[in-house]
Amino acid sequence: MADSGVAGTMMAVDSRPPGPMPPAKPPKAKSSNVGSAKADPARLYRAVRRIRRVEEEVARIYPTDKIKSPVHLSIGQEGVAVGVCDPLEPRDAVSGTYRGHATYLAKGGDLKAMIAELFGKDTGCARGKGGSMHLVDMKANVLGCSAVVGTTVPVAAGFALAQKRLGTGAVVACFLGDGASEEGCFPETLNFAALHKLPVIFVCENNGFAIHEPLAKRWATDKLCERVRTYGIPATRFADSDTLKIRAHVAKALPKMRAGGGPIFLECLTWRWREHVGPGEDYDAGFRSKAELAKWQKKDPVLLLGRKLDKKARAAIDAEIEAEIAEAIAFAEASPWPATRELFTDVFA
């Protein structure tokens, strides 16, 4: 038999009613200065601006064919990722979509390893075996992204189940698109996460399109939050996806979630400025208008957060970001290709 007292208690016949998992152990002490620190406009600006500039550089380099993986840019959507991730702690995890650059960077994924991954280099976060759609950084608790819409939703909940069982007090922020909410595994996961009170922040980045198909052609009603609430999950809609509002909402929810309060859901309306895949725009394709883009550009998180800083402070941050990005690109360029024999490694653990 197992020799620890903990195992011993697990052996006992459990007479509690069936259903939810037991309450989590008390949350551990904060392990870093990130987390519940108050919203800091400079830090938030830095985060959204950094993601924006990284992706603009990716778009700039893309036509040179140095990037060896299709890219789905999140330009315009950065505020959602940053608003959710800013109050998280290192122990918390995020799970992203194939449009995952923003999520990866917002949670602290390594920038150099990301660019190197896009370049297909051995120093990439997935050693050239993932590409843009499969960014991962387990050291930063960025779970691997997936190119099959919705697949990461239950995986994120499974990661949360383990956190609950292990008593880490960590939560998992699970990003998904509006399209993923149509996959069967989405309601399946909501039900299970609510039943077992899993610490999951479901974040729907609703940009209105699945590739090129608008919601009106896909949803019988747009009452996504109502649908989610029927599972007993508190659901909140952010019509403008204001970074500060999203951040405040998540920061407020975290203590209760760490104590076993169960999942929450955020529907964040946002706008994908660029085309579905690739570096360009698609306003000439006829399925959406430049006028709408202009409307969303007034709510640009980079613009709005930048206004909260004086010009000098902003310029200093911008310069730091440019230097960091240049260094990451140089790192990726100088990195070696994976050796051919690497084709056969890591098929099995």
Place this chain on the structure above:
Amino acid sequence: MSSPKLTWPGRIEDGRRILRYVDALSEAAALEMARDEKVFLFGLDVDDHKSIQGSTRGLLEKFGKDRVFTTPLSEDAMTGIAIGAAMAGMRPIHVHIRMDFLMLCMNQIVNIASKARYMYGGQVKVPMVVRSIIGKSWGQGAQHSQALHSLFMHLPGMKVAAPSNAHDAKGCTIAAIRDDNPVLMMEHRLLYPTEAFVAEGAYVVPPGRSRVCRFGRDVTIVGVSNMVVEALRAAELLAEAGVSAEVIDPIWLAPLDSETIVESARRTRKVLIADNGWLNCGASAEIAARLAEALAGEGPIQIRRVGFAPTPCPPSPELENAFYPNPGTIAAAAYALAKPDAPAWTPDPARTKLAYQMQFKGPF
């Protein structure tokens, strides 16, 4: 506090314990759950009074509701839950009472579980076990009886075990739980009541090692899952007809130890593969291809295959009997290989019933 016993008494013969396949499965899980707190077991009905035809019997009482729990009917998401928990360091065992239900899990198994290790550059591992049961007894029909192992053998990153007896059921299960990769266990309902000598302690039947179950000179018969048992019965009948058959059980279909099969074929030059599944692109096709590649240039070799009829499985006994290979059809095919010039021979049908179908008493 007294600890519930982890092992079953079974029955003792010649001083050794004999255990049923079904009990070997739950005993394997119990031993591993006691050894490693990270192991948990879940799936629809694992905790009810029937306990997956008895194969999870006693686990709830021993380990409690946190580690043994049922699920909603959400196989797709539940597979993702297992994957995510495994990535976080747990060792989930996800149980399905019918292999047919795995079709609802395919996206997660194919697109995440089998390739996460690779596509995330070695940053994660997915140590999960998917237990599934071929539901064949009688009359189970098209969607409760399928053996779909070849679909999983196709995937790099997956391991597939198909234990044919109680000893291997326990050893494969323990090996699967300890493996750092996703492992599919294909069990067989008709094998559940079968008995074998099973050691009480924990042991592994490791991936990638076939077993020669019976030595012979004239023909090699490779059986998959319960077809091992039917092939052994066929070998008895063949012996009476003057044919010496060697019977090989691959045990693990991925990774597949084809070397043991090749070595046997090198001697007999005649191989019959009896699969518990369809032939087209199936396990038998893979084994035949490996034989052809390995033995090319070494002189003639004859290969034949028997398996499910190329139809869905019908429930009517008259049709169902024709759907499955049985000791008679296996023996007849092996005889024709071994004695190509002799008149065709088929054993007495009264002696060729599916060996363990005879044990099964309906109604279901």
